[in-house]
Amino acid sequence: MRIYPECIPCFFRQGLVTASKATDDREKLIEVMLLIAERLPELVKLPTPTHAGKFIHSIPRRMWGIYDPYKQDKERFIKMMLDMYPRIKVWVGDNLQRALKVAASGNAIDFATLGEDRIMAELQDIGEREFKRMEYDRFVEELKNSKMLLYLADNAGETVFDKLLIEVLKLHYPQIEILYAVRGYPTINDAVYEDAIASGIDEVAKIIDSGCEAPGIILEDCNEGFRKIFYSSDIIISKGQGNFEALSEVKAPIYFLLQIKCDPVARYMGMEVGSLLFFRTSNG
Amino acid sequence: MRIYPECIPCFFRQGLVTASKATDDREKLIEVMLLIAERLPELVKLPTPTHAGKFIHSIPRRMWGIYDPYKQDKERFIKMMLDMYPRIKVWVGDNLQRALKVAASGNAIDFATLGEDRIMAELQDIGEREFKRMEYDRFVEELKNSKMLLYLADNAGETVFDKLLIEVLKLHYPQIEILYAVRGYPTINDAVYEDAIASGIDEVAKIIDSGCEAPGIILEDCNEGFRKIFYSSDIIISKGQGNFEALSEVKAPIYFLLQIKCDPVARYMGMEVGSLLFFRTSNG
Numbered sequence: 001m002r003i004y005p006e007c008i009p010c011f012f013r014q015g016l017v018t019a020s021k022a023t024d025d026r027e028k029l030i031e032v033m034l035l036i037a038e039r040l041p042e043l044v045k046l047p048t049p050t051h052a053g054k055f056i057h058s059i060p061r062r063m064w065g066i067y068d069p070y071k072q073d074k075e076r077f078i079k080m081m082l083d084m085y086p087r088i089k090v091w092v093g094d095n096l097q098r099a100l101k102v103a104a105s106g107n108a109i110d111f112a113t114l115g116e117d118r119i120m121a122e123l124q125d126i127g128e129r130e131f132k133r134m135e136y137d138r139f140v141e142e143l144k145n146s147k148m149l150l151y152l153a154d155n156a157g158e159t160v161f162d163k164l165l166i167e168v169l170k171l172h173y174p175q176i177e178i179l180y181a182v183r184g185y186p187t188i189n190d191a192v193y194e195d196a197i198a199s200g201i202d203e204v205a206k207i208i209d210s211g212c213e214a215p216g217i218i219l220e221d222c223n224e225g226f227r228k229i230f231y232s233s234d235i236i237i238s239k240g241q242g243n244f245e246a247l248s249e250v251k252a253p254i255y256f257l258l259q260i261k262c263d264p265v266a267r268y269m270g271m272e273v274g275s276l277l278f279f280r281t282s283n284g
Numbered sequence: 285m286r287i288y289p290e291c292i293p294c295f296f297r298q299g300l301v302t303a304s305k306a307t308d309d310r311e312k313l314i315e316v317m318l319l320i321a322e323r324l325p326e327l328v329k330l331p332t333p334t335h336a337g338k339f340i341h342s343i344p345r346r347m348w349g350i351y352d353p354y355k356q357d358k359e360r361f362i363k364m365m366l367d368m369y370p371r372i373k374v375w376v377g378d379n380l381q382r383a384l385k386v387a388a389s390g391n392a393i394d395f396a397t398l399g400e401d402r403i404m405a406e407l408q409d410i411g412e413r414e415f416k417r418m419e420y421d422r423f424v425e426e427l428k429n430s431k432m433l434l435y436l437a438d439n440a441g442e443t444v445f446d447k448l449l450i451e452v453l454k455l456h457y458p459q460i461e462i463l464y465a466v467r468g469y470p471t472i473n474d475a476v477y478e479d480a481i482a483s484g485i486d487e488v489a490k491i492i493d494s495g496c497e498a499p500g501i502i503l504e505d506c507n508e509g510f511r512k513i514f515y516s517s518d519i520i521i522s523k524g525q526g527n528f529e530a531l532s533e534v535k536a537p538i539y540f541l542l543q544i545k546c547d548p549v550a551r552y553m554g555m556e557v558g559s560l561l562f563f564r565t566s567n568g
Binding site: 004005006008009010012013016020026029030032033034036037038040041044 | 288289290292293294296297300304310313314316317318320321322324325328
């Protein structure tokens, strides 16, 4: 998905929110804003908003050596989701559609687009919500003939609900090998290796490192091992907006599982902000 | 009030919203974003956000010769408020506190900070709302000894409720000459001369042109005639955030009448977003 004009104020907002996790010094925060402004002529030429996000969310690391500004937020959300996990597991049972809904709703945990109050409100009513687009039958059909499934993680915290979905998938399709890909470097609150471990993903899938530093899978940035897996997987589940923005025009058997969180994605999809979606890309 | 880091994403957002009133062409809108980015190093050094707003909201005029991008919005809101006026006038009667509340609530009509749905919601419950800070007694005391009152207008539409407040003021203090100052050039949806006329202000006060192009009174930009009136007025009513940001540290007998619409102003005031305020500056 290309960069829309509305993405630009959001680049500055995201840059500020992320930098504010590392410092509250006015001059330093203004310096970050000026750096994004200076780089803006290059950023707007990038192919997707995710490419710009890679630069924006790396600023605290590049400027101040702060490796993972969202570390505490991520730990807190993983803990909260682990506390909710047993109750939600009972509700899901072996129901794959419910597991998909839980995993999509967990996608609300996104500091780039929503505040913490909104995130908790979204999570409260998981059971009530319906998919606005849901290609379940085709998914089940493809699962039957799949041997390798690649699961592209998004935010830390929803990782706990990813685990639940993977458990239900394994129950119904024990023949499928499931690989769970995390970011290579911290970016926003996206899951890295240790977040996946803290969420218990290692109990249900093999965790792999995409090598990607962006808040979405930019294939040309990923390591060779990841790319091989990407192109040889029978089916790919891609979580969240960042992965969608980066992969929406890639040719591969991708099912996107996400919640729409901003106007540009809503417009691109012809849907409303807040919609839960599970659909297969028309490419590949 | 100085520029806060949070003002910077808002500069881009405001620039985009204003430019979008003039065009929906992606390349042109991105050009506007790049222009603001290029000027950002100068903008962040300006003394108040209003100074930056002056540049940002003049872009459609400077780039494309579009004099007043909010003209239709302003006309629509003035018409809506004129339709509400008789009903609200009955509720206000000769009650000066109610008239102040109506004039402050009308300050919700601000496209720089709120969307249209929020604006209408704010206007629905005028009667329910209370001032979080209200220096009424001191105001009444000062009115008794005043001969000249300068009223600094803000958004078109709330001008209709300004008229109502001026009517009640004239009823109780017929000795006071009231001057109503509008912007010298269109900026956001702020009232210019013809908006004040369309709101009926000429029936109750003398309308003067501040000469100012910014979305708030920047004294050094105003014409000499306005500045003379500003410094010789016994009492000044300043409507809205833009005028507050620009005048918060100016030495003059100013009563600020506004609704807080963003975090930086809330923080500067030590109050919450959404608060209605009527208070005298501690300067002068």
